[in-house]
Amino acid sequence: MYGYAVSRLFAVNDAPTRTRLDTVTVPVDADGPRLEVLAGSGARVVVTTPAHQFPSGIAYTAERRAGLLDWARAVDGLVIEDDYDGDFRYDRAPVGALQGLGPDRVAYTGSVSKSLAPGLRLGWLVVPERLAGEVAARKRTLDLGNPALDQAALAYFIGCGAYDRHLRRCQRAYRERRDTLVAALLERFPGAVVTGIAAGLHVIVRLPPGYGPQPRFLAGAAAAGVVLRPLSDFGTAPAGDGSVRLVLGYAHLPPAEIERAVRLLPAG
Ligand SMILES: Cc1ncc(COP(=O)(O)O)c(C=O)c1O
Incomplete structure (x- = not known):
C-alpha cells in the first residue's frame, strides 16, 4: 500500500x-x-x-x-x-x-x-x-x-552559474509579490489570517466569517473577473462556519496586478 x-x-x-x-x-x-x-x-x-x-x-x-x-x-x-x-x-x-x-x-x-x-x-x-x-x-x-x-x-x-543567478532574481521578485499580496489582503479584509511559511508560490488565507459564505464570495469574485481556488478544492473540508479559505498563487503576477486583483474582490 x-x-x-x-x-x-x-x-x-x-x-x-x-x-x-x-x-x-x-x-x-x-x-x-x-x-x-x-x-x-x-x-x-x-x-x-x-x-x-x-x-x-x-x-x-x-x-x-x-x-x-x-x-x-x-x-x-x-x-x-x-x-x-x-x-x-x-x-x-x-x-x-x-x-x-x-x-x-x-x-x-x-x-x-x-x-x-x-x-x-x-x-x-x-x-x-x-x-x-x-x-x-x-x-x-x-x-x-x-x-x-x-x-x-x-x-x-x-x-555557467546562470541558473543560480536566475533563482536569486526569482527569489527577490517572488518575495516582493508575496509581501504585496499579504499586505493587500490584510488591508482589504481586516482580520484575515494568512497561514503557511514564507516559501514557494502560494499562500493560504482565511477571511473572517463575515465575508462568507464561501460560494457567494467566489461567485462575486468571478463576476468581477477574478477566478479563485478555495482550499476545499484540494481535499480539505470546507470551514464549519462558512468562512472563505483560499489558495492564492502570486508568482505569475507583478505587484501592481496583485493589488488590482485584490481590490476587485468583494469586501462588502
Ligand atoms: C506538490 C507538487 N508536487 C509535484 C508537482 C509536479 O511537479 P512536476 O511538474 O515537476 O512534475 C507539483 C506541481 O505543481 C506540485 O504542486
Whole structure:
C-alpha cells in the first residue's frame, strides 16, 4: 500500500490509481503528517512534501521529519520526498532535505517546473543505492529517456552559474509579490489570517466569517473577473462556519496586478 501524507497532491495523485496501486490519504496537522495514521494504514511507501506541504503551506517539524524516518525504518519502507518548490524560501535558508538524514530510506524528487517552466519536464530523482538499478531500468522502459538537448542546455545553464543567478532574481521578485499580496489582503479584509511559511508560490488565507459564505464570495469574485481556488478544492473540508479559505498563487503576477486583483474582490 502507498500512503499520501498530503490532503491532495493533485499533480501526481492519480498516478497510483492508474498503476492500480492501493492508496490511502494521511491527514496532516500543523506539524506534518499524522504518523499514527500512517503507521496504522499498512502502507510501506509514502509520498510527502516535508519542506512545504501543499496545500497547507506548513513545513514539517524536526520531530515529524525524524518520525517519518523512524516509520520507514520500522516498516522497511520508503519515503518519497517531493521537493516541488524548495528553491523558494523567503524568510530563511531552505531547510535541508529529509533525504540527507536518511539516504537509505528516502527517494528525493525535484524538478525545474517551479523554477524555470513546467513544460520542460526535467527533474531529478535521488534514490537509495539498492533501488538505483531498478529505477533506471523502469524509467527506460517507460519513456526511453528525456530529451537529451534539453538536458544538455540545462546542464550548461547550471554549469555557467546562470541558473543560480536566475533563482536569486526569482527569489527577490517572488518575495516582493508575496509581501504585496499579504499586505493587500490584510488591508482589504481586516482580520484575515494568512497561514503557511514564507516559501514557494502560494499562500493560504482565511477571511473572517463575515465575508462568507464561501460560494457567494467566489461567485462575486468571478463576476468581477477574478477566478479563485478555495482550499476545499484540494481535499480539505470546507470551514464549519462558512468562512472563505483560499489558495492564492502570486508568482505569475507583478505587484501592481496583485493589488488590482485584490481590490476587485468583494469586501462588502
Ligand atoms: C506538490 C507538487 N508536487 C509535484 C508537482 C509536479 O511537479 P512536476 O511538474 O515537476 O512534475 C507539483 C506541481 O505543481 C506540485 O504542486
